[in-house]
Amino acid sequence: MKKYKSVVLIGMPGAGKSTLGVLLAKELAMDFVDTDLLIQSREGKTLQEIIDGSDYLNLRRIEGEVISSAELPSHVIATGGSVVYSAEGMVNLRRLGPVIFLHCSAEELRRRIHNYESRGIAKAPGQSFEELFAEREALYRKYADITVDCDGRDLQQVLGRVLEALDSL
Template sequence: MKNLILIGMPGTGKSAVGKALAERLGYTFLDVDDVIRERTGKTLKELLLEMGVDEFVVLEGKIGESLDLHDTVIATGGSMVLSGGAMDHLRKNGVAVWLETPLREIEGRMPEDLWDRGIAAPRDMTIREIYRQRESMYAKYADVIVASQEGEDATACQVEQVMRTAGMSLRE
């Protein structure tokens, strides 16, 4: 069966929605940020400080390309869309869902120092600038776009409803 790949900005709730979706679908849940921490033994912030943004994005992409999963809801890091190879690999056996969240909501969820959150972007970039940089990449890789709802369960239900309406099935 196909995977469900959640993409979108940091702070859109990919992890929380992903867990709710996995439970609803009877799927496994995987957070790519957790895989990065497990494989490196370091936090995202530590990796960004040590490697810099460009090397971190390469590492994230390699990890994305190494995943061979089935029946899994995958919460990607917000910067995964910067790795075309990883996105192409993940989409071979999955449906990419862009959790689109209004910028004002994302801004309200972010700490002042974005690196504290482990966001892969130059330190002087604002969340608004990061959104503008990545928005076209989310659109490029999204098979489905879902507007985030209030609460992860409502968003998970919305994802299922949008996929049904679009005639998309994860069962193959």
């Protein structure tokens, strides 16, 4: 019997939160939700359109509002990479269940992400990927109950590590 209501996945864009989240939801017999889709549904715009129409801080504000009020029992929750900027949102997510940080090195993420400038990533104008990575890394570690290293592992191996970690809770 599971000891948690939901499972929350955090990490950088390209870490595999959404892809892994679907598989994890199947394994745990839970629903799956991608919080980026909740934001887009509420706003009627893509993340990049939100940024283009205002700025990255507005996207972070909207994300914080959506996450802070989210009631998602029995879900695997794949979050946007910037979710960790909302302390109130993270309090709500941690209330729902364990937070798992899918850690990938900057080099691995660079191999996976080819649309950094147009992906809808909430970053300061001119902020490099490496600067964003360094800024967020400390926040991911701060909020994570579990950290799973994804470098050099395929999806099934990462899924196995996540399930093992959840079993040990």
